[in-house]
Amino acid sequence: MKIYPKMPCSTVSSWKQSKVNRQLCRFLKKINKCKVNRDDLFVYLFMLITIVVIVFIIILVWRLGGDRCNGQRIKQALCKEYNNGVITGDLCYSICIEKSIPLHYCVSETHSDITYRHEESLIKIQKYPAVETLPYPISLETFQDKVFQFLQYNLGEIDSPQLFDRVLGFTDFNANGEMNYAESNTLWQLLHTREFFILLIFQDEASFPKINGTCGSAYAYDYIPSSPLYQKKSDVNPVMQYFFPNYNQWMLPSWEKRAQIAIGLLELSSILTESFSTKFYMCDIKHTNFGVSTDFEAKVVNLESVMSEQQLLHSGGKKRCYFDSECSYGIGCSMSCDVNSRTCSNVPRRPAVSFICDILRDYVLFDSPEDCKFLFESLISQCQSLTSLNHTISHNVIPNKIKDILWNQVKNKPVDWLKPRKKRSVVQKNVPLKKAKKKLRV
Ligand SMILES: *[C@@H]1O[C@H](CO)[C@@H](O)[C@H](O)[C@H]1NC(C)=O
Ligand SMILES: *[C@@H]1O[C@H](CO)[C@@H](O)[C@H](O)[C@H]1NC(C)=O
Numbered sequence: 001m002k003i004y005p006k007m008p009c010s011t012v013s014s015w016k017q018s019k020v021n022r023q024l025c026r027f028l029k030k031i032n033k034c035k036v037n038r039d040d041l042f043v044y045l046f047m048l049i050t051i052v053v054i055v056f057i058i059i060l061v062w063r064l065g066g067d068r069c070n071g072q073r074i075k076q077a078l079c080k081e082y083n084n085g086v087i088t089g090d091l092c093y094s095i096c097i098e099k100s101i102p103l104h105y106c107v108s109e110t111h112s113d114i115t116y117r118h119e120e121s122l123i124k125i126q127k128y129p130a131v132e133t134l135p136y137p138i139s140l141e142t143f144q145d146k147v148f149q150f151l152q153y154n155l156g157e158i159d160s161p162q163l164f165d166r167v168l169g170f171t172d173f174n175a176n177g178e179m180n181y182a183e184s185n186t187l188w189q190l191l192h193t194r195e196f197f198i199l200l201i202f203q204d205e206a207s208f209p210k211i212n213g214t215c216g217s218a219y220a221y222d223y224i225p226s227s228p229l230y231q232k233k234s235d236v237n238p239v240m241q242y243f244f245p246n247y248n249q250w251m252l253p254s255w256e257k258r259a260q261i262a263i264g265l266l267e268l269s270s271i272l273t274e275s276f277s278t279k280f281y282m283c284d285i286k287h288t289n290f291g292v293s294t295d296f297e298a299k300v301v302n303l304e305s306v307m308s309e310q311q312l313l314h315s316g317g318k319k320r321c322y323f324d325s326e327c328s329y330g331i332g333c334s335m336s337c338d339v340n341s342r343t344c345s346n347v348p349r350r351p352a353v354s355f356i357c358d359i360l361r362d363y364v365l366f367d368s369p370e371d372c373k374f375l376f377e378s379l380i381s382q383c384q385s386l387t388s389l390n391h392t393i394s395h396n397v398i399p400n401k402i403k404d405i406l407w408n409q410v411k412n413k414p415v416d417w418l419k420p421r422k423k424r425s426v427v428q429k430n431v432p433l434k435k436a437k438k439k440l441r442v
Contacts, residue, residue: 069106069114074125078216086133087189087216088173088182091123095215117223125218130192134185143184144168150191156310159277163201167191170200171214189217194311195303202275206297207268224299227291229261230363249366257296258364259406260418264298265290265360266403269353270396272306279309281348283330285355287362296418305330309346319344331355351391353399357383360402372405379405 026040079096081087094101107115107122116123134143147168151158158164171187172179179187190196196219202208209222231248233241240247252258272280282289284305291301300306307315312333321327321337327344328334332355335344357380368376383398 069109071103071106071114071116071125074114074127075103078125078218081216085182087186088180089171089186089213089215089218090173091213091218091220092215094213095218118220120223121212121220122223123218123220124195126189126193130189130217134181134188136181138181138184140179143179143188147187147191153314154197154310155276155308156278163276166203167200186214186216190214190219193217193219198280198303198306202271205268205271205275207264207271208300208303222293222299224291224293224301227299227301228288229290229292229298229359230287232287232362252363253292253296255364255367255369256410256413257418259410260296261292261298262360262364263403263406263410265356266353266399266406268298268300269351269356269399272352280306281309281312281333282306282352282355283312283333285332285352285359287359290359305332307333313346316344324349347388349388351386351388353391353396354384354386357386357399357402364406369409372409376402376405 026043075095078087079092082089082092082096091101095103101118101123103116103118103123103125105117107117109115112128113124113126116125134146148164151164151167155163167187168179171183171190173183190200196211196214196217199208199211199219199221203211209224211219211221213220230252233248236248244250253261272282282300282305284302289300289302289305291299293299307329312329315329319327320342321344322342324334324337327337332350332352333348334350335346336349337343338345361380361384365373365377365380379398379402383402386394386398
């Protein structure tokens with residue numbers, strides 16, 4: 001092939017049968033500093049057009065591919081039900097009538113639902129109905145009875161009239177104090193969506209995202225920007241890890257802010273067990289299931305893993321077993337197998353707070369202030385060793401000591417040190433709902 005560089009350009013440029021030759025030719029021409037002739041001009045023009053076409057196709061695919069989850073069909077079905085008066089909700093108005101929520105940006109898809117992102121909210125649409133629509137017509141008494149039975153089945157004997165009122169009051173969208181068929185049906189669909197049910201129960205708690213509109217079984221809630229809570233060393237790619245051993249700690253908020261977040265996590269563990277007459281468990285307590293809001297509040301991002309004692313029982317508690325390993329529903333819900341009765345117990349072996357302390361060890365202990373580090377470390381170790389039994393007996397003594405240490409470090413901060421907090425709590429409360437109510441009345 002030595003002959004090539006010696007060829008005069010005119011010879012080479014007539015060799016245009018194949019792409020390879022053409023490229024070779026141009027390459028040689030550059031070397032030989034030949035003049036561009038007409039044929040080459042044609043080649044350049046052709047290449048330019050090809051590039052333009054490719055860019056155009058990429059843009060087209062990107063635009064159309066925005067709806068990667070093929071949600072248009074599901075959206076149409078949702079709006080059809082809305083127009084037929086089977087379902088209702090403030091979100092329906094925005095999606096179907098106002099069309100202000102385009103549902104283009106699909107974040108994730110599972111076998112049962114699609115999640116979209118719209119501004120600061122996530123919108124989750126169910127692919128299949130979780131439950132049959134209610135018979136039409138249905139009287140208010142019958143419906144209330146059904147809801148009551150539903151709550152009893154899922155939460156056991158609840159002694160909280162507020163909870164019952166909150167659930168029933170949730171879908172009175174036109175605020176007329178009555179429930180029409182679409183409203184009852186919407187609530188019925190939503191209650192059977194497990195994640196939503198948990199969200200609704202814990203709506204007043206800072207560690208749960210806020211609901212921001214519903215439409216049938218679809219619902220919107222706060223998008224939590226920083227999740228997971230942090231990266232474990234083992235999550236970091238080994239090459240990065242080698243050159244920057246502490247890479248996973250670079251992006252963390254300041255220690256004081258993490259202390260504030262940690263207090264929220266510790267409070268969450270008591271909220272789960274003490275809010276109602278029934279206990280709730282988080283069957284998968286790990287750093288990836290939490291996030292941090294812009295106002296430095298720890299938030300649960302994986303609601304699927306939160307279950308009431310009753311729900312856990314229905315999904316297999318008290319089942320026959322030979323080994324502890326047969327009684328596990330995720331790390332937070334590992335029960336023991338009772339050797340005498342050969343059934344799974346219905347209390348997890350480790351309390352939620354001990355898992356939270358696993359997280360705190362990674363998240364706040366390593367750079368905690370020197371004056372409290374020693375005590376802090378010993379308390380964290382004790383907290384991690386808690387079993388459900390000694391946690392029940394000592395009842396929060398150790399977690400409360402940890403909270404005190406953290407609190408002592410942040411209590412003297414100026415009021416607005418986590419600035420966005422104030423602004424958001426004003427925005428969050430009531431605004432979206434009121435707006436929706438007004439819209440519907442028109
Ligand atoms: C709630 O949704 C509306 C649009 O439907 C949006 O304008 C608003 O920012 C959302 N609120 C929050 C707190 O995300
Ligand atoms: C709780 O009980 C377990 C097992 O009996 C024990 O190993 C652990 O040290 C106890 N933890 C505390 C804080 O008492």
